[in-house]
Amino acid sequence: MAKNIVIVGTLDTKGPEFAYLRDRMHDLGLTTTVIDAGILGEPLDIVPDIDHAEVARFGGTTIEALQQAGTRGKAVEGMRDALQLLILDLYKKGKLDGIIGMGGAEGAVLGAACMMILPLGVPKVLISPIASGKHYFDPLIGTSDIMVIHSVVDILGLNPIACTIFDNAAAAMKGLAEHGHELAPPDPSKRYVAVTMLGNTTKAVMALKDRIEQEGYEAVIFHSNGVGGPAMEELAESGQFVGIIDYTTNEVYDPLVGGIHDAGPDRLERIGPLGLPQVILPGCIDFSVFHTGAIPDSLKGRPVYDHNPEYALVRTSHDEMIELGHIFTRKLSKTTGPMRVIVPTKGLSIPNVPDGVFWNPESDAAFLETLRTGLGAARPDIPIETQDYHINDPKLGVLVAERFLDLVNN
Secondary structure, rough: OOOOEEEEEEEEHHHHHHHHHHHHHHHOOOEEEEOOOOOOOOOOOOOOEEEEHHHHOOOHOOOOHHHOOOHHHHHHHHHHHHHHHHHHHHHOOOOOOOOEEEEEEHHHHHHHHHOOOOOOOOOOEEEEEEEEEEEEEEHHHHHOOOOEEOOOOOOOOOOHHHHHHHHHHHHHHHHHHHHOOOOOOOOOOOOHHHOOOOOOOOHHHHHHHHHHHHOOOEEEEEEOOHHHHHHHHHHHHOOOOOOOEEEHHHHHHHHHHOOOOOOOOOOOOOHHHHHOOOOOOOOOOOOEEEEEEOOOHHHHOOOEEEEOEEEEEEEOHHHHHHHHHHHHHHOOOOOOOOOEEEOOOOOOOOOOOOOOOOOHHHHHHHHHHHHHHHHHHOOOOEEEEEEOOOOOOOHHHHHHHHHHHHHHHO
């Protein structure tokens, strides 16, 4: 049976382009369900399988109500919510083997919102001119596995450049739908452990990974860049892991100062209620991350480390290290499963070494003391131990692995 691809788009402005994309997929042997996400006008040169009025009704409203919402933002929000309900319904009924969308800001955001709610591994392709430059990619990807294709030209007209992009996107969807697969539930015979890492902790995590694998556990590594941590937490909630080693928790700090490794307000809280065993370290909380040349004025004058030509690291202040001690206390005290906290005393990042630009043992000690006092009062059952290692020392990685193995085996 041919795979059915759901096509989502604002057909009132991009009907001919979606018709072309649909026809290319038909040429490749795929079937399609075209959904009109346009709000203001009627489809141009294409007849959708599900029109915008039906989409609105599925969301408990009408297209007229959306058209009269008062602002473009409210109208798009209402259409987005209705589309998500419809897409989930199609998926649950087995009528969605893949999803593709394209558009500028509005069309891309609507398409991406539909894709983000689908499980990892469901084929998802998004074409947009805003998938480039200095645009933030969070609205286009979130924590999902969306394949984003830069359209190069704007999506208006069937010129050779646009058609090449559309042809290749259709071919990609053909391959994904027929040869890809969804993420399966974990094999009961396997024991997967989620671990967070940055370049500043790679050597230690590599040693950690080797050690737990000697005992039959398999490490799944997440890049703690503002997306990796939340993705790890989502997958933990879906039952993918038997335990967590949150070695690199810098994503908790960036929201305080506007850094780009911002994982949102729930980071470090979602796994606790699951009851999974956890080992927690304050890896890399001594810096925030900014694009080079984009450090805010409020942080000017602080120690800066040039991580690479694109990104700069800015040292956490003394007061912020204390604040982080309180934040860790509040978040970790909510855990319901076994936990250990390990704090290295010879530096929390690569530039945090004697004579390094981030070396400030007094501030790091202030974090430790705040955490020890707060968590000790709130949860005396959670041990906090210090280790005379640097965060990126492979010996610390092995020690952390041993602590995790003790936790899951006792």
